[in-house]
Structure formats: structure tokens, C-alpha cells
Amino acid sequence: MMQRMLVAVLAALCLAMPALAQTRWVGATAYPESNYHTQNLRQFLADVEKATGGRLTVQLHTNASLLPMPQIKRAVQTGQIQLGEMLLAAYGNEDPLFEVDFIPFLADTWDKAAALMQVTEPLLRARFERQGMTLLYLANWPSQAFVTRNEINRVEDLRGTRFRAQSTTLARLAELVGASPVTVQQAEVAQAFSAGIVNVMITSAQTSVDTSAWDFTRYFYDVGMMYVRNAVLVNTRAFAALDEPTRNAMREAAARAAARGPGLAQESERAMTERLRSQGMLTPAVNPQFVTAMRGLGERMAQEWAQKAGPEGQAALERYRALLR
Secondary structure: OHHHHHHHHHHHHHHHHHHHHOEEEEEEOOOOOOOHHHHHHHHHHHHHHHHOOOOEEEEEEOOOOOOOHHHHHHHHHHOOOOEEEEEHHHHOOOOHHHHHHHOOOOOOOHHHHHHHHHHHHHHHHHHHHHOOEEEEEEEEOOOEEEEEOOOOOOHHHHOOOEEEOOOHHHHHHHHHOOOEEEOOOHHHHHHHHHOOOOOEEEEEHHHHHHOOHHHOOOEEEEOOOOOOEEEEEEEHHHHHOOOHHHHHHHHHHHHHHHHHHHHHHHHHHHHHHHHHHHOOOEOOOOOHHHHHHHHHHHHHHHHHHHHHHHHHHHHHHHHHHHHHO
């Protein structure tokens, strides 16, 4: 009798162990399900769940339904949530390194974007570790464009506009062209345009489709002046609490997500631009004089950034430019 009871207890314990070992996290992103960043994140989480046999699952809240973009980083840092995706430059007021890829024409091709990634990713990892977070992967956005109701042929055409500035760098660019910078989160873009709060923005074809830009703008000028990045982060304490096989599964899945990123961004660039055209938006060629003037502003902003970023930032900028020679 005692032997049968012991076997029954052991069996019950064995059945309970998988449930006890299961970890459930909460994650947040500001982007909708249709956005390729969210789809890449979903694939990453599915890979982790499969590789761990369900030991780790993440309930992901999309489209800023749990937290708006400005609050995601802090929520991960404090452990309010365990995982989040953020636009790096949205936190440029905390650290100039976060906004380096928003400097106009600093990295205006995919090759240059890859070189900037090579130089800055180790620095970003170290920054986040000091803040109690672990960087899983970085992912680029497609080429950035001016989206507006009116034609743009010269820099002067931007003077007096209400310019959506989702980073301190774009706020500075708005000031340099004589526009008024306005902070508007992606989920509020359509309403902001309709209410006249903003009437021009710099964004990707992906975001233009996500926000149905054809309902409130007419022109999409693909200037191609930057390939900005998102960061997917986890709370370091929560990450360290996982067993080693689970941590390794996350690292491997993150590496695959990072590798998928450029291809997804480039496909989005093509497909979403075509979608804008199909909805009646105009995608005219950009006036070369406008591009030249914007490059000049980018050079000025790079100099300003180097002064603000200090010796470490200046050294990173020099290493990046050395890679391009």
C-alpha cells in the first residue's frame, strides 16, 4: 500500500513539474499586427515557445494597446513588463546614441545602415545592460519619406508647417527648416492630421499604410535619407531567472529575427509604396535641389550630434566613417 501511494505521489509530482516550470511573460509594442516589425516579433516569440516546448510564453500587446511608445522602455526597465519593442530615437533625450540613425543622410543606403549597425550595436547593448535591460535584437525601418498634403520642391516649402517629430533629432530638423515640431504617436497620426495638429511627417511607407495616409495626405516623397531602428528588449533580471536552455533559445531566435529584419524592411519598402500608389497617393521624384539642401542640414546635424555625444560618440562616428572608406 505504501509503495503504491509513493508511486502515485511521484507521478503527480512529475505531472505538476511542467506546469511549475512554465513561465509567462508580458510584452508590448506600439505597432499594429499588420506591421512587419510586429510580424517579425511574433515569429521570434513563436520560435522561442517552440524551442522551449512551451516553457516560456509571452502575451504580446500590440498597437500601443497596453502602453504607448514613450512608456515601453521604462516598463521593461522596472519589470512592469518583461519584453518590449521601442523606436530607439524616441528616447534620444536620454542618450544621443539612441538617435544617431535619425541624422539625415548619415546612413542613407542599406550598406551604410549595416556599417552603422556594426559600430553602434555593441555600444547600445552596453547602455541597456547598465539600465537593467538586455538587447535581444535591432531591426531597421525602410527608407524614410516626407508625407504631406502639399507639394514639396524646396526646403522653403516646409517653412511654417506643423511637423510631426517623433524624436529630438526630427524636432531639430523641423526647427532648421522653419517648421513647428509636434510630438504625435503613431496610433494618433490620422487624428492629428485630420485635426490640423500636424500637416507633414517623415515616415516609412509601412507607417503610411498602417495609418491609412491616403485619407489625410496626398504626397509621398521618398527621400531615402535614413534607415532608423527599433530595439527589442527584455528585463535583465527576468532573463537571468530563466534556465540556460531557455536563454539560449531566446538568443538563437533573436539572431534569426535580426537576420530577417533587412529583408522584411526592403520588401515592405517595395510593397507598401505600391499600396500607397494603389490608394491614389502620388509618389513623385524628389527635386535634386531639395535633396542637396537636406544633405547640408544633415551634415550640420551630424556635427551637432558629435558635440552632444561626447568622446565616445565622436569615436563611434569616426569608426563608422572609416568603414565607408
